[in-house]
Amino acid sequence: MSSAATRKPLPLKIALWAFVTIWLLMAAFPFLWTLWGSFKVELDFFSIADWTNAITGANTERTHGSTFTGAGYDGAWVQEDFWRNVINTTFVCIFVVCTSLTIGTLGGYALSRSGFKYVFWLLITALIFRAIPPITLVSGYLPVFFDWNVWGFLPTAIIVLVAINQPFTLWMLHSFFESIPKELDESAKVDGCTQFQAFRRVIIPVMWPGVITTGLFSFLLAYNDFAVTSMILNEGNRTMIPAIAAFMGTTQTEGNVMFAVAAVVSATAPLFVMVLFFQRQIVSGLTAGAVKG
Amino acid sequence: MAEIQLRNISKRWGAFVGVDNFDLTIADKEFLVLLGPSGCGKTTTMRMIAGLEDATEGDILVDGQRVNDLEPKDRDVAMVFQSYALYPNLNVYENIRFPLRVRGIDPSTHDEKVRRASAMVELDEFLHRKPAELSGGQRQRVALARAIVREPNVFLMDEPLSNLDAKLRVSTRAQIKNLSHELAVTTVYVTHDQIEAMTLADRVVVMKQGVVQQVGSPTEIYDKPANDFVASFIGSPAMNLMSGVMSGGTFSTEYTEIQNLSAPDGPVTLGFRAEDAQVVDSGGQINAPIYTMELLGDATMVTVRIGGALVSVKADKSYRAEIEDMVSIHVPSEQCHLFDAQTGARLGD
Numbered sequence: 001m002s003s004a005a006t007r008k009p010l011p012l013k014i015a016l017w018a019f020v021t022i023w024l025l026m027a028a029f030p031f032l033w034t035l036w037g038s039f040k041v042e043l044d045f046f047s048i049a050d051w052t053n054a055i056t057g058a059n060t061e062r063t064h065g066s067t068f069t070g071a072g073y074d075g076a077w078v079q080e081d082f083w084r085n086v087i088n089t090t091f092v093c094i095f096v097v098c099t100s101l102t103i104g105t106l107g108g109y110a111l112s113r114s115g116f117k118y119v120f121w122l123l124i125t126a127l128i129f130r131a132i133p134p135i136t137l138v139s140g141y142l143p144v145f146f147d148w149n150v151w152g153f154l155p156t157a158i159i160v161l162v163a164i165n166q167p168f169t170l171w172m173l174h175s176f177f178e179s180i181p182k183e184l185d186e187s188a189k190v191d192g193c194t195q196f197q198a199f200r201r202v203i204i205p206v207m208w209p210g211v212i213t214t215g216l217f218s219f220l221l222a223y224n225d226f227a228v229t230s231m232i233l234n235e236g237n238r239t240m241i242p243a244i245a246a247f248m249g250t251t252q253t254e255g256n257v258m259f260a261v262a263a264v265v266s267a268t269a270p271l272f273v274m275v276l277f278f279q280r281q282i283v284s285g286l287t288a289g290a291v292k293g
Numbered sequence: 294m295a296e297i298q299l300r301n302i303s304k305r306w307g308a309f310v311g312v313d314n315f316d317l318t319i320a321d322k323e324f325l326v327l328l329g330p331s332g333c334g335k336t337t338t339m340r341m342i343a344g345l346e347d348a349t350e351g352d353i354l355v356d357g358q359r360v361n362d363l364e365p366k367d368r369d370v371a372m373v374f375q376s377y378a379l380y381p382n383l384n385v386y387e388n389i390r391f392p393l394r395v396r397g398i399d400p401s402t403h404d405e406k407v408r409r410a411s412a413m414v415e416l417d418e419f420l421h422r423k424p425a426e427l428s429g430g431q432r433q434r435v436a437l438a439r440a441i442v443r444e445p446n447v448f449l450m451d452e453p454l455s456n457l458d459a460k461l462r463v464s465t466r467a468q469i470k471n472l473s474h475e476l477a478v479t480t481v482y483v484t485h486d487q488i489e490a491m492t493l494a495d496r497v498v499v500m501k502q503g504v505v506q507q508v509g510s511p512t513e514i515y516d517k518p519a520n521d522f523v524a525s526f527i528g529s530p531a532m533n534l535m536s537g538v539m540s541g542g543t544f545s546t547e548y549t550e551i552q553n554l555s556a557p558d559g560p561v562t563l564g565f566r567a568e569d570a571q572v573v574d575s576g577g578q579i580n581a582p583i584y585t586m587e588l589l590g591d592a593t594m595v596t597v598r599i600g601g602a603l604v605s606v607k608a609d610k611s612y613r614a615e616i617e618d619m620v621s622i623h624v625p626s627e628q629c630h631l632f633d634a635q636t637g638a639r640l641g642d
Contacts, residue, residue, distance in 0.1 A: 186345050187378035189365040190449075191392040191439070201395065205382040 176210030
């Protein structure tokens with residue numbers, strides 16, 4: 001099966017496997033630790049007396065009669081209505097992804113097919129805006145939002161997130177479009193398409209991997225954002241990340257930190273599912289065979 | 294029915310002239326080849342006919358109607374691209390069907406039309422494959438089928454064979470020739486390969502740096518090149534060109550003296566084709582040491598070096614000599630072409 005060129009000596013093989021295993025354990029440890037700990041009480045998970053309590057769950061058993069408890073989840077989801085934050089996040093993510101992909105694909109396509117020199121400068125400007133830390137932009141936005149009485153609402157956060165996200169989306173999609181040969185557009189036009197039909201019927205089907213990859217990045221940005229959402233949303237409209245931060249912030253009661261841990265696990269789980277699902281879609285090389293290769 | 298008139302069309306990008314004052318009428322059902330080295334404006338000319346490039350000046354007329362301001366889709370042309378430009382996400386069948394679908398042609402006729410087009414280019418077995426699963430020659434045939442499927446008024450082919458290997462090029466060339474005979478549609482074909490031009494064309498346009506050098510049938514262009522550029526571009530090998538001086542009807546240069554020519558005295562360029570001259574025992578017009586010998590199988594190519602230029606002559610396939618041996622070459626004066634030394638324009642007849 002393996003050719004002589006790829007066959008490795010046994011010690012090297014063992015070393016490689018050991019390295020990969022250790023690396024995998026180290027990478028997975030924080031997630032597994034948090035997942036395990038989310039079913040304990042705070043006295044166990046953050047135990048000062050004995051760190052093994054976090055594993056055995058001694059205090060959890062004393063409080064709830066079992067080494068595992070769903071108290072953290074119950075507190076976050078039922079008492080604190082974490083599901084509202086989930087809905088808010090879903091809403092924000094869907095709109096951020098749709099808006100930035102719409103503008104990004106149309107804009108990226110137009111820029112990639114335009115022969116003018118200003119395209120380069122437009123993209124450089126976009127890159128500069130992308131380089132500015134989001135928090136500096138937010139502080140600039142705030143007075144205006146207070147003035148217009150739009151502070152605290154989800155659409156406001158969506159607009160700001162799109163604005164921060166757009167330069168990156170535009171760049172990424174622009175370079176994907178650049179990789180699609182212009183002959184495809186021309187061929188479509190000669191075959192009877194308008195420019196927009198060529199875009200919709202010929203270019204976008206070839207572009208799917210690029211659109212999905214870019215969409216995933218812009219989803220992650222909206223999903224994980226803290227700077228913008230924590231500053232711009234009011235308490236009732238919080239998305240998941242500022243809500244988790246709020247759980248952590250109020251440490252007067254014993255359970256609240258565990259609410260945060262449970263919420264973190266709840267927020268991370270869908271990301272795993274999503275990346276696993278889309279990793280098969282994020283394939284390049286779909287254009288193979290379009291032109292001579 | 295489609296007669297294409299190009300009236301003094303020019304294409305400029307800033308100060309750069311891509312095509313300069315191109316004026317030509319392409320007759321209905323004619324197979325016209327635009328021939329020239331890369332960067333000569335032949336592809337630009339074709340793209341202007343297709344509508345992919347705007348003409349800076351001049352009018353393009355199809356059947357007497359000005360089409361300059363029409364979108365490519367409204368010009369009823371079909372184009373075959375050098376890089377094939379197949380739609381990678383569609384299979385062969387859907388690729389061929391695409392023009393029918395976007396143009397809203399009655400769906401009940403699609404299947405028949407696609408199958409007829411694919412049969413013409415012998416693609417029937419590959420209809421369900423994706424372009425990525427095809428060889429270069431097969432991809433090119435898909436592109437051809439996609440062009441012929443909706444029976445356009447005009448065919449445009451942009452170096453369709455230049456990405457194929459030599460053997461496939463010959464067979465695909467024959468296929469295109471046969472196809473164009475069968476379809477009888479006005480065709481504009483761009484190539485830098487003079488053999489393709491000679492074999493396919495009804496008429497050839499030779500271009501250089503945006504300027505038309507000569508328009509004529511392949512025979513005319515081969516037998517009576519309008520200038521030294523056309524002479525050096527057409528034919529395999531290209532025409533031998535020697536610079537020398539005319540004096541009283543005699544051309545002379547290093548190792549060479551050819552009599553009985555009619556041209557005014559002064560510096561000229563003389564050209565003749567390798568197959569028009571013969572190697573003789575003695576008394577030839579050229580007597581020079583052999584620079585190199587090449588065995589071609591059906592003939593032997595003897596090359597001498599005259600004034601820096603290589604001059605080749607076809608000899609019998611059994612002819613053998615050593616490099617540096619003296620050779621005598623008979624050049625019949627009636628087979629000689631004379632060109633102006635400065636302008637390169639053809640002199641006489």
